[in-house]
Amino acid sequence: MLEGILEILxxxxxxxxxxxxxxxxxxxxxxxxxxxxQRRLGPNRVGPFGLLQPLADVAKFxxxxxxxxxxxxxxxxxxxxxxxxxxxxxxLACIPLAAPFDVFGTTYFPEVFRxxxxxxxxxxxxxxxxxxxxxxxxxxxxxxxxxxxxxxCAQMVSYELSLSTAIVAMIFxxxxxxxxxxxxxxxxxxxxxxxxxxxxxxxLAAMLFLVGIFAESNRLPFDLAEGESEIVAGYHLxxxxxxxxxxxxxxxxxxxxxSALFIIFFFGGYSVLPGLDLISxxxxxxxxxxxxxxxxxxxxAVMIWIFVWVRWTLPRFRxxxxxxxxxxxxxxxxxxxLIATVLFVYFRNQ
Amino acid sequence: MExxxxxxxxxxxxxxxxxxxxxxxxxxxxxxxxxxxxxxxSGVNPVxxxxxxxxxxxxxxxxxxxxxxxxxxxxxxWALNYHNAANTGFMVAGFVFFMVVxxxxxxxVINSKALKWEE
Numbered sequence: 174m175l176e177g178i179l180e181i182l183x184x185x186x187x188x189x190x191x192x193x194x195x196x197x198x199x200x201x202x203x204x205x206x207x208x209x210x211q212r213r214l215g216p217n218r219v220g221p222f223g224l225l226q227p228l229a230d231v232a233k234f235x236x237x238x239x240x241x242x243x244x245x246x247x248x249x250x251x252x253x254x255x256x257x258x259x260x261x262x263x264x265l266a267c268i269p270l271a272a273p274f275d276v277f278g279t280t281y282f283p284e285v286f287r288x289x290x291x292x293x294x295x296x297x298x299x300x301x302x303x304x305x306x307x308x309x310x311x312x313x314x315x316x317x318x319x320x321x322x323x324x325x326c327a328q329m330v331s332y333e334l335s336l337s338t339a340i341v342a343m344i345f346x347x348x349x350x351x352x353x354x355x356x357x358x359x360x361x362x363x364x365x366x367x368x369x370x371x372x373x374x375x376x377l378a379a380m381l382f383l384v385g386i387f388a389e390s391n392r393l394p395f396d397l398a399e400g401e402s403e404i405v406a407g408y409h410l411x412x413x414x415x416x417x418x419x420x421x422x423x424x425x426x427x428x429x430x431x432s433a434l435f436i437i438f439f440f441g442g443y444s445v446l447p448g449l450d451l452i453s454x455x456x457x458x459x460x461x462x463x464x465x466x467x468x469x470x471x472x473x474a475v476m477i478w479i480f481v482w483v484r485w486t487l488p489r490f491r492x493x494x495x496x497x498x499x500x501x502x503x504x505x506x507x508x509x510x511l512i513a514t515v516l517f518v519y520f521r522n523q
Numbered sequence: 524m525e526x527x528x529x530x531x532x533x534x535x536x537x538x539x540x541x542x543x544x545x546x547x548x549x550x551x552x553x554x555x556x557x558x559x560x561x562x563x564x565s566g567v568n569p570v571x572x573x574x575x576x577x578x579x580x581x582x583x584x585x586x587x588x589x590x591x592x593x594x595x596x597x598x599x600x601w602a603l604n605y606h607n608a609a610n611t612g613f614m615v616a617g618f619v620f621f622m623v624v625x626x627x628x629x630x631x632v633i634n635s636k637a638l639k640w641e642e
Contacts, residue, residue, distance in 0.1 A: 181528040185535050193539075238551045243560040255540035262536040266529060286529040293599070314573045315562045323581045330588040337595040345602035410563055415547035419540065493640035496584070500638045504591070505629070511598075512622055515605075519615045 184285045188265050191470075192429045197227030199425055203481045210485040237414035242313070245411060249312035254412065254419040257305025261426040263298040267291035268433045269352055270469050271443050271462035283462065284352075292350050295434055296340065302389070302427055303329045306398065309420070310408035321407025324492065325398030329389055331499035336385030338507030339378035342514050343438045346374055356442035368447055372439040377510045379439045381503055386431040388499070390424060392480055394487040397495055432476035436469065443469040583637045594625055 201216070201224060208215025216223040242250075268291075269284035288294060303326045310322020347355050361369045372379040388395040399407035409420045436442060443465040454461040490498070562569045601618065608614045632638065 178527070178531070181531050184528075185532050188532075189535065189539065235547050235550050236552070237547060238554055239547050240559060242562070243557070244562050251544070254544055255537060258540040258543070259533070259536045262539075263533065266532045285532050287525055315564075316569075316573050316575070317563065319573050319577070323577055327581050327584045330592075331584060334588065334591050334595065337592060341595060341598045341602050344599060345605060348603070348606035350599075350603055405563070405565075414551055416544055419543055422543075496580075496638060496640045501633065508622065508626070508629075512619070515615060515618055519611060522611065 181285065184283070185266075188268075188270075188285050189262060192262075192265060192426050193422075195429070196422060196425055197231070199429075199477055200227045200230075202478070203484070206478070206481040207485050210482070231418070234415050234418040239416070240413040242411050244314050246312040246314060249308050250411075251416075253305055253309035253312055254416045254423070256308060257302065257423040258419050258426070260298055260301045260305055261423040261430065263301075264295035264430040264434070265426075267295055267352070268430070268437070269443065271465035272353055272356065274458055274462045276458050283466075289351060291352055292355075292434075292437070295430070296337075299389070299427065299430055299434070300329075300333060302423075305420075305423065306391075306408050309412070313408070313411035315411055317404045317406075318408050318410045321398050321404045321410070324404075325391055325408060328395060328397055328495060328499070329391070331496060332385045332388035332395070332503070335381045335499065335503035335507040336389065338504070338511050339375075339382040339385065340438070342375055342378045342507075342511050343371055345511075345514060345518070346371070352437055352442065355437060356444050359441035360444040362447075368441060368444075370439060370441045375439070375510070375514070377506065378514075381507050381510070382435055382439065384503060386428075386435055387480075387483065388495075390427045390431055390480075392424075392428065393484040394489055395495065396489060397492055428477065428480055429473060432473050432480070433469075435476065436472045440472050446471060580638075580640060587632060587637065590628070591625075594621075597621075 204226070205215040205217075205223065216226040219225040219229050241247075266286040267284050267288060269282070271283045273280050273282050275281075284291070286294070306325045306329075307322045310318040310320075310325075313319075344350055347358050349355060349358075359369050359371060363369055363373070367373060387393075391398045399409075404410075409417055412420065445461075445464050446468040449464055449468060452460070452464060454464065562573075598618075598621075601614070605611065605614050
């Protein structure tokens, strides 16, 4: 019992520590990437290559004055950032970094929360992200925040529909909801060189899912929640110091979690990257899990870079274009893709 | 044991947020200026309250999301059970009927202009 709790604690600290430890690096990559794309320098003064800039920013946020506005609903105003961060962290609980592995006769499961409904749990809690935003906007009791929250929520739920149709199509193709079996099904090659990734089976679903995760995490070109020219900063307008920073932490953690889910379905999850699988895994039971974790983290890093790249390349939508795209283009596309997949699988098996 | 692990994860994640949030409560400097605590309104006095009427489209979007998302959630167990079913033809016929009903509802929603934002 005590051993079990210790194991859970270690896994929890590792699973929470990796994304939170990577946050300063991601923020740095984002700012330097912006500089790179816009042909300017970006932060380069604090530490070597400006690497300590994110830490300086965190320290500054901590020592800032915390403004307590007089017009807010205090309980929900305080609860909203915590809800946003907790809900963003929760999907990570059931995302495994590697396959279950045997050490001295004991099988270890690398995810914290092992459940046969893990993937549905991850999507359910990541969809709760809109609660943090809606509570923040409503509790701040200001017109800008209320409008920002309403817009963010309407956008998130609209794109969740096309995202869900993509999930149904992938669950149907794999015939399982177990993350380990999905990853196992994507290990290996077609014709000897093309990895058996879901993106090659369901390119349209991959596209819908990718657009969906951009909209879900409120990143450009879908950052209508904080359109500066219309509603200033949107739902976190009345927040200051660390409370303000927590919303950004939640956004980045949400990006990591959604990228991980995207990779599980479409880029083989923790299946070892082409090239790395040439390494022999017989010498020690730890080699394969390490290779799998390295592959998974590399894939997530590439996804994060794509987030940054898109952010500094594409301009923002107009709101009616956004809703039009979500409801009148992507949702029918997702439904048609689902019907076509089902009919294809049915007639192929006849 | 599985749910214990989830509860431990939930407690640690929540505690992390709470600690981070109250850290600037202790470390930050404290200034008491009452004007500073007013509503942000670009420097002018706010007019009216924040809980005024907003566009009905937000409400329609939420209601329609509920309807469509419930229908898509119904498809998840269907997609899982399809490969174990004895009579897949019957499963596919049911699916096609379900999708036709869904599409009729969707076409009605589009034609009623409930989701038309540009005006």
